[in-house]
Amino acid sequence: MAEVIKFTSLGYGDLRLAKQYCSRPILENLFQTEGGIIIVDQNGEEIIPDNESYTLIPSNTYTVVSEKDLESDSEEDENHHNNRNTDYLDDYDDEDDSNQYEIDQDHSQHVHNHNHDSSSSSPCCGGDHDHSEHIKENNQFDQVGFQKLLKMREERIKMIKENYTPKHPEIFKLKEEFFEDKFINAVREYKKDKNNQHLLNVLNKMSETGLYSFKIFNMDFCSKLLEEIENFRDSGLPTARVNSMNNYGLVLDEIGFTSFFQELREGYLSLFTALLYPNHYGDRLDSHHAFIVQYAMEKEVDLGFHYDESNVTLNLCLGKQFTGGSLYFKGILNEPKTHNELLEVQHSVGTALFHIGVHRHGVNSLTSGERTNLILWLRYTSGISE
Numbered sequence: 364m365a366e367v368i369k370f371t372s373l374g375y376g377d378l379r380l381a382k383q384y385c386s387r388p389i390l391e392n393l394f395q396t397e398g399g400i401i402i403v404d405q406n407g408e409e410i411i412p413d414n415e416s417y418t419l420i421p422s423n424t425y426t427v428v429s430e431k432d433l434e435s436d437s438e439e440d441e442n443h444h445n446n447r448n449t450d451y452l453d454d455y456d457d458e459d460d461s462n463q464y465e466i467d468q469d470h471s472q473h474v475h476n477h478n479h480d481s482s483s484s485s486p487c488c489g490g491d492h493d494h495s496e497h498i499k500e501n502n503q504f505d506q507v508g509f510q511k512l513l514k515m516r517e518e519r520i521k522m523i524k525e526n527y528t529p530k531h532p533e534i535f536k537l538k539e540e541f542f543e544d545k546f547i548n549a550v551r552e553y554k555k556d557k558n559n560q561h562l563l564n565v566l567n568k569m570s571e572t573g574l575y576s577f578k579i580f581n582m583d584f585c586s587k588l589l590e591e592i593e594n595f596r597d598s599g600l601p602t603a604r605v606n607s608m609n610n611y612g613l614v615l616d617e618i619g620f621t622s623f624f625q626e627l628r629e630g631y632l633s634l635f636t637a638l639l640y641p642n643h644y645g646d647r648l649d650s651h652h653a654f655i656v657q658y659a660m661e662k663e664v665d666l667g668f669h670y671d672e673s674n675v676t677l678n679l680c681l682g683k684q685f686t687g688g689s690l691y692f693k694g695i696l697n698e699p700k701t702h703n704e705l706l707e708v709q710h711s712v713g714t715a716l717f718h719i720g721v722h723r724h725g726v727n728s729l730t731s732g733e734r735t736n737l738i739l740w741l742r743y744t745s746g747i748s749e
């Protein structure tokens with residue numbers, strides 16, 4: 364297994380990368396640092412590369428700074444102590460659409476997770492919409508920052524494409540044999556006679572607030588996907604944070620699953636979402652952000668109370684074995700009369716949930732084992748301008 368180094372940067376998100384890839388040219392490329400890169404350890408000491416490669420310790424976190432950022436910081440400091448870079452990063456965070464929105468203790472308000480150190484570096488979904496629509500036209504710093512994040516993402520994808528050897532190449536293209544029989548038969552019947560009842564028969568309604576469970580993929584597919592994720596982790600190729608709250612996981616769109624999820628959304632999921640969530644754009648979803656979240660005793664054991672940056676979310680438990688780690692749901696964001704809801708769901712392997720993005724939820728502590736879930740944030744973005 365690769366020895367993985369964790370990098371953090373001011374506003375450009377975190378990155379995990381195997382030691383063997385930690386050379387100056389690769390890091391400069393992945394972080395798109397203009398005018399050279401500076402790596403700083405936990406004590407603020409600069410690490411000087413020896414022959415373009417750095418001596419780094421896997422359990423430590425290193426901060427990435429660009430020469431240019433430092434230069435403009437000191438210029439700004441001279442100019443009335445106004446730190447321009449940080450200002451722009453604040454603005455950028457507002458446009459990042461890979462966020463969850465954390466809800467505070469009394470559950471009455473939401474707070475945008477706005478911490479630079481933990482900001483996501485995944486600018487968007489890998490879906491087929493125009494990413495730039497999220498940018499405020501008249502803010503040049505947003506434009507520059509967003510373009511840089513997109514470039515960073517492109518560089519990760521390129522590096523993965525060139526270096527990754529999939530364990531199960533056959534699962535990167537969606538095939539009907541991956542589905543549970545009941546699911547695919549219902550879809551086939553629905554396509555023949557357009558009778559919604561076929562779709563409803565697959566779903567187990569869990570609340571009046573739009574929570575449903577159902578079986579979608581068979582065990583063979585779930586375990587192959589899990590093995591693929593582990594294989595990718597072992598490769599040590601770059602992984603960015605999946606969103607603003609989960610610390611462990613990977614963006615499936617970055618490792619080659621974009622068309623898989625696009626076909627899944629367009630050909631299958633949209634039939635269900637149009638029926639269940641017409642008031643939440645379920646009938647016109649046009650993009651997605653597909654990622655994996657992982658919990659383990661020595662990593663991360665829970666997830667705070669939040670809502671998602673999605674219209675509709677699909678959450679599929681892939682494994683492996685665990686106790687604890689149940690999901691809880693507590694009402695819809697802008698519907699106070701639903702806030703006394705408390706639904707606890709013990710997710711089981713192979714089961715998927717559908718809920719609307721604004722259905723407030725969190726994950727209780729894992730008590731043993733490892734829990735890996737596939738999360739698909741489904742969105743309608745066309746025609747929505749900032």
Ligand SMILES: O=C(O)CCC(=O)C(=O)O
Nearest residue numbers: 463656671678726736738
């Ligand atoms: O781990 C889970 O089941 C939920 C993850 C989640 O809510 C999220 O990533 O937005």
Ligand SMILES: [Fe+2]
Nearest residue numbers: 463670671724
């Ligand atoms: Fe969530």
